[in-house]
Amino acid sequence: FAGQFPERFFDVGIAEGHAVTMCAGMAKQGLVPVFAVYSTFLQRSYDMLLHDVALQGLHVVFCVDRAGLVGADGETHQGVFDVGFLDTVPGMTVLAPASYAELEDMLTYAVQKCKGPVAIRYPRGGEGAYQSSWDGRPVTLLRQGSDVTLAGYGTQVNALLEAAEALEKEDVSAQVVKLNVITPTPAGELFLSSVEETGALWFYEEVMDANCVGRRVAAELALGKAPTRYIALRNLGTKVPPQGTVDQLRQMNNLDAESIARQVKEVEELEKTSGCASGGEGAG
Numbered sequence: 001f002a003g004q005f006p007e008r009f010f011d012v013g014i015a016e017g018h019a020v021t022m023c024a025g026m027a028k029q030g031l032v033p034v035f036a037v038y039s040t041f042l043q044r045s046y047d048m049l050l051h052d053v054a055l056q057g058l059h060v061v062f063c064v065d066r067a068g069l070v071g072a073d074g075e076t077h078q079g080v081f082d083v084g085f086l087d088t089v090p091g092m093t094v095l096a097p098a099s100y101a102e103l104e105d106m107l108t109y110a111v112q113k114c115k116g117p118v119a120i121r122y123p124r125g126g127e128g129a130y131q132s133s134w135d136g137r138p139v140t141l142l143r144q145g146s147d148v149t150l151a152g153y154g155t156q157v158n159a160l161l162e163a164a165e166a167l168e169k170e171d172v173s174a175q176v177v178k179l180n181v182i183t184p185t186p187a188g189e190l191f192l193s194s195v196e197e198t199g200a201l202w203f204y205e206e207v208m209d210a211n212c213v214g215r216r217v218a219a220e221l222a223l224g225k226a227p228t229r230y231i232a233l234r235n236l237g238t239k240v241p242p243q244g245t246v247d248q249l250r251q252m253n254n255l256d257a258e259s260i261a262r263q264v265k266e267v268e269e270l271e272k273t274s275g276c277a278s279g280g281e282g283a284g
Contacts, residue, residue: 016041020048020060027058032111036063039079039121046085053117054090060117061110067121068154068206069250074243080236082121084211087183091116094183096153097134099127102180105134119183121154123206125246128158138179138186141194145175148200148264151191153179153213156204159250162257163264170265185216192226199229202264204255209235229271234263 002009012019016037023033037045042064053060064086067079086094093114097103103122110118130142142157143164150160157178164174177194179186195201201221203214214233221228234254241249250256254263 014041016044017048020045021052023060024048024052024056024058027053027060028056032059032061034061034063034111036065038066038077039064039068039082040066040077043081043085049086049089049092049117054092057091057116059115061107061114062117062119063107064119064121066124068123068156069241069246070124071244071246071249073124075240078241079121079123080207080240082119083182083205083207083213086119087185087211087216089117092183093118093181095120096179096182097122098154098157098178099131099133101131101133106180109134109136123155128155130155130158130161134180138181139190140178140180141175141190142178143174143176145173145198147173147198147268148202149175149177149194149198150202150204150260150264151177151179151194151214151217152204153182154206156206156255159255159257159260160204163260166257166261167264170261172265172268174264179213182213185213185220191217191221192224195221195226195228199227200267201228201231202234202260203232204234204260206250206253206255207235208240209233209237230267232263232267234260 019035023035026033064082066077067082070077070079086092095106095110097106106120110120142161150164152160160176164176167174175194175198203217205212205214212235214235218231236253251259
């Protein structure tokens with residue numbers, strides 16, 4: 001972009017707060033600024049997000065790179081806080097693509113159709129087996145199932161789909177629900193009907209437990225009075241993940257396909273033998 005449109009490209013250096021305020025000034029004058037920034041560095045701009053962008057309802061697009069676990073970059077670069085703090089910014093929309101095609105679709109949507117501040121969060125690295133485009137819906141049902149609902153967003157859906165296939169071989173039918181928009185929380189009818197059908201929700205995400213999407217979805221389900229046997233939230237808990245490869249960190253936090261299938265199978269078997277729910281809420 002810098003080579004093709006040099007007069008429309010600005011490198012502000014290590015000054016993310018300044019970049020957000022600069023974007024606010026551009027948006028105030030009718031431009032549509034796109035700010036490319038690592039998740040961990042957007043944290044430095046929280047005050048500017050609130051006071052310079054949100055209070056005026058300005059249309060600024062934030063491309064939040066390195067969202068989620070980042071691997072070799074280490075603890076300081078883990079993009080595990082943006083989901084929590086962006087949700088507190090008034091008028092903010094947060095999109096979570098799970099493939100390159102969805103990233104392209106969501107960027108077009110963010111620039112051309114959104115109003116107010118909008119963030120697109122995407123991970124370091126490539127896409128997985130899921131490579132579909134986005135049809136504009138906030139929530140997508142990826143797989144039918146009758147026993148449990150597995151839910152998540154971004155590239156986490158690859159592990160959910162793989163776990164669902166493994167569970168099918170163990171006689172556990174898993175429905176897979178994918179969130180495309182994570183702020184505002186899109187629980188809605190699809191989530192309600194899914195959990196009503198299966199009676200159990202497992203929500204997986206590569207973020208800290210505080211203000212995670214799973215907690216917000218659980219609250220929406222409670223307000224909607226969806227009957228559930230149990231709700232299980234699986235995330236990174238309260239401690240920032242250490243350095244390690246993404247695969248190692250996912251296994252450590254039970255966010256990989258094998259761990260997901262094992263956890264769900266254990267709880268479903270326990271329910272069948274004891275006749276009581278035992279999933280519980282919380283990180284793990």
